[in-house]
Amino acid sequence: MxxxxxxxxxxxxxxxxxxxxxxxxxxxxxxxxxxxxxxxxxxxxxxxxxxxxxxxxxxxxxxxxxxxxxxxxxxxxxxxxxxxxxxxxxxxxxxxxxxxxxxxxxxxxxxxxxxxxxxxxxxxxxLGAFATTEPGAGSDLSRLATRARLDQATGRLRVDGQKIYVTNGGLAQTYTVAVSTEGLGGAASGQNLLVLERDDGLKIGAEEVKLGLRGSSTTSLYLDELDIPMDRVVGVPGAGHRDISQVLAFGRTAMAAGCNGTAWAAIDLATAHVAERKQFGKTLAAQPVIRLQLADMAASLFAMRAMVAATGDVEHDDAELERRSVAAKVYCSETDWTICDTSLQLHGGSGYIEETGAPLLLRDARITRIFEGANDVLASRMGALELIRPGGHATTGTEADEISLITHEVRTNWQARDGLKVLRDPVRLHKLGRLAILREVAVATVAYAGPHPSPRTAALRDHALSRLLQAAEAAARAVAPIATVDAIVDPLFDSGVA
Ligand SMILES: Cc1cc2nc3c(=O)[nH]c(=O)nc-3n(C[C@H](O)[C@H](O)[C@H](O)COP(=O)(O)OP(=O)(O)OC[C@H]3O[C@@H](n4cnc5c(N)ncnc54)[C@H](O)[C@@H]3O)c2cc1C
Missing domain, CATH: 1.10.540.10 (Acyl-CoA dehydrogenase/oxidase, N-terminal domain)
Known part of the structure; x- marks a missing residue:
């Protein structure tokens, strides 16, 4: 290919x-x-x-x-x-x-x-694995039920709980496990990462049957009253909450990079198909609407790579890593999904047939909007970050500056009207977060192209920026008609959509 x-x-x-x-x-x-x-x-x-x-x-x-x-x-x-x-x-x-x-x-x-x-x-x-998610704690990791209690008599830990959906669960030998702590570091409660080995008594559940990523191992982990020495606590005992956040920021960036690889495969697959397939007397590749779709895909991938590169640059700056990793994860996973979907669409009916490979790319891509932080949860987090530590003004002489200005105006208007109340409004946090994500991607895209881009790189940058500005304008215009929500949603739980 x-x-x-x-x-x-x-x-x-x-x-x-x-x-x-x-x-x-x-x-x-x-x-x-x-x-x-x-x-x-x-x-x-x-x-x-x-x-x-x-x-x-x-x-x-x-x-x-x-x-x-x-x-x-x-x-x-x-x-x-x-x-x-x-x-x-x-x-x-x-x-x-x-x-x-x-x-x-x-x-x-x-x-x-x-x-x-x-x-x-x-x-x-x-092989390493990482386990935070539990039956009762997914997006909200403040409520981990897996506990590590200090046994005062032995000076060792009793670890008890269950983790679910652990990637590499069935293959790994070394597991980093997030737990709530009791009595560690003198604190009544806290969190830590523990490093556990398979032969510490971990019980590994059966492999999950999944929509995609079927060659990847996903299992539960059962930790039944394990007796673990204290030297398995990673970081300051009882004070590992920030460590967990920082590990998640690093990990979600690597995951975003995987989205770029899948998008790359989807574009190559689509390009190969439209170059061969003829309709209306010419190849699909010669049809203007299809050429525009291909340009959108390639320019989007350029922006995805730009955002991941910009995140890699701030590996050692915790605050900036959190902000950019959220932008990278949300933008790359959603754009990967769109690219895989467009690739499938350009295959016509054959795109629905497994043999072409297009369905597999789409199936594999789907989970990336959920794991390593569900995107809507991360978008709201981005909105909160934007209120607490607003991103700076972009001064690039490009559409990135307009997106930056739109984000700034939305935030300052809300703050002028409602002050800190905005922090308690999930819908507005989510919208502001979405705008901030687009700004981060636009700024990264300009930087990635560099000051003296080749004509092709300049075209990729300019096309990506115009699409990002369109998305930001649409996001800024979108109004949430909150007044009608309860009237629609409450009956769903009584009578469904009948
Ligand atoms: C294949 C696979 C591999 C995984 N690998 C790992 C792993 O290696 N280690 C690990 O610890 N976990 C892993 N996970 C778990 C994954 O990270 C969680 O599924 C994910 O964080 C979401 O948690 P949840 O499933 O409990 O969804 P929930 O928290 O129940 O949320 C369900 C949905 O509700 C929405 N939502 C929830 N809260 C909000 C909110 N406040 N605002 C807006 N929307 C909201 C989101 O759309 C979300 O998708 C994996 C999962 C899968 C399927």
């Missing part, structure tokens, strides 16, 4: 170690990975993870001191995008390890913990 939308800087691949590594990785994946087969067999091919370990993929986000290649968040994103270009289940398995699965240990563990666990995680001898 032709490669039409390689990363903007692929031409520099010989000089850039990350791009050189990703080029080698993609050549391997192109011959080794059959995504239709992975989907059909609900499993990765035997030996694939070992081969990826030999290539060095499992250590890219781990410091050299602990056996990794220390390519940081940007390096992890580049690797995850390349993996997702060929298969999203492989990208999810590795990406979870590079992001959520190891970040807690890299960023917050002490040296003894790093020495003990990171070398095997970096080499791929052990």
């Amino acid at each position: 032709t490669t039409t939308v390689a990363p903007r800087d692929a031409a520099r691949s010989q000089d850039d170690p990350v791009q050189a590594f990703c080029g080698e990785l993609r050549r391997f994946l192109a011959v080794r990975v059959d995504s239709a087969r992975i989907d059909a067999e609900h499993a990765l091919p035997a030996g694939l993870l070992t081969e990826l370990a030999e290539l060095g993929v499992f250590g890219v986000s781990i410091p050299e001191a602990w056996g990794g290649s220390e390519l940081g968040l940007s390096g992890a994103c580049a690797v995850v995008e390349s993996l997702a270009r060929y298969d999203r289940a492989v990208a999810t398995t590795v990406g979870l390890h590079l992001g959520l699965g190891t970040r807690g240990l890299v960023a917050f563990a002490d040296d003894a913990q790093r020495e003990r666990w990171l070398p095997d995680l970096a080499s791929g001898k052990r």
Whole structure:
């Protein structure tokens, strides 16, 4: 298949170690990975993870001191995008390890913990998993029911609870598990990450049967009154809440990069199809409406890559990482979905047939708007961040400045009228968050194109910016007719939509 939308800087691949590594990785994946087969067999091919370990993929986000290649968040994103270009289940398995699965240990563990666990995680001898979600705690992680209690008599922890939907649950050996703490660090209650091993007594549930990502392992974890030594607590005992937030910010960025890989695959698939298929006496590729759709897809992918690159740049700035990671996660997952849907549409009826590969891309993409933080929850969080620490004014001489101004005006008008009450209005927070996300993407897009873009890069930038401005204008105009909501919704729970 032709490669039409390689990363903007692929031409520099010989000089850039990350791009050189990703080029080698993609050549391997192109011959080794059959995504239709992975989907059909609900499993990765035997030996694939070992081969990826030999290539060095499992250590890219781990410091050299602990056996990794220390390519940081940007390096992890580049690797995850390349993996997702060929298969999203492989990208999810590795990406979870590079992001959520190891970040807690890299960023917050002490040296003894790093020495003990990171070398095997970096080499791929052990695979990492991360467990926060529980039956009663999904979007709201303040209410974790899995508890670690300090046993005063033994000085050890009793850990009890259940985690669900754990990516790599059935494959991992090392699990970073978020728990509520009782009595740790002298605090009556708090949260921490614990590092647990499979043979600590973890019980692994059955594999979930999923809409997509079928080659990726997803299981429950049962922690039944485990007796765990204190040296498994990561970070300051009882004070790990912020650590968990920061791990999530790192992980959702790597996940966003996977969306870029899937979108890349969807564009390549669509391009190959429309170049061949003829209707009305010419190829679909020659039809103006279809050309516009292809331009939208390619320009959107440019903006997605820009947002992920901008997020990778602030890996060490916690506040900015949170803001940009939310923008990257929401924008990339939603745009990936749109691109996969357009790709399927351009295939016509054949797009609905599994054999083309278009349905698999769409199925794999669907979960990305839900996991690592449901998008509407994150958009509201972005709105709150915008009220607390407003993003600056863009001064780029492009549409990014207009989007920045729209966001600023919406916020300042509300604040002038209602002050801090806006913080307690979820609908307005959500709308403001959506605008702030578009501003972040627009600013990142301008920066990614650079000051002296080639004509093609300038076209991608300009097309993306005009679409982002359209979206911002529509979002700003949208009014929520709150007065009618209760009158419509309340009866749904009594009589349905009859
Ligand atoms: C394949 C897969 C892999 C996963 N991997 C992991 C993993 O490795 N580790 C892990 O810990 N978890 C994992 N998860 C769990 C995932 O992160 C959660 O499903 C997700 O965070 C949403 O939580 P929930 O399912 O409880 O949805 P809920 O919190 O019940 O929310 C349901 C929906 O309601 C909406 N919603 C909820 N609250 C609000 C609000 N305040 N404002 C607006 N809308 C709202 C959103 O649309 C949301 O999707 C995985 C899930 C799946 C399906």
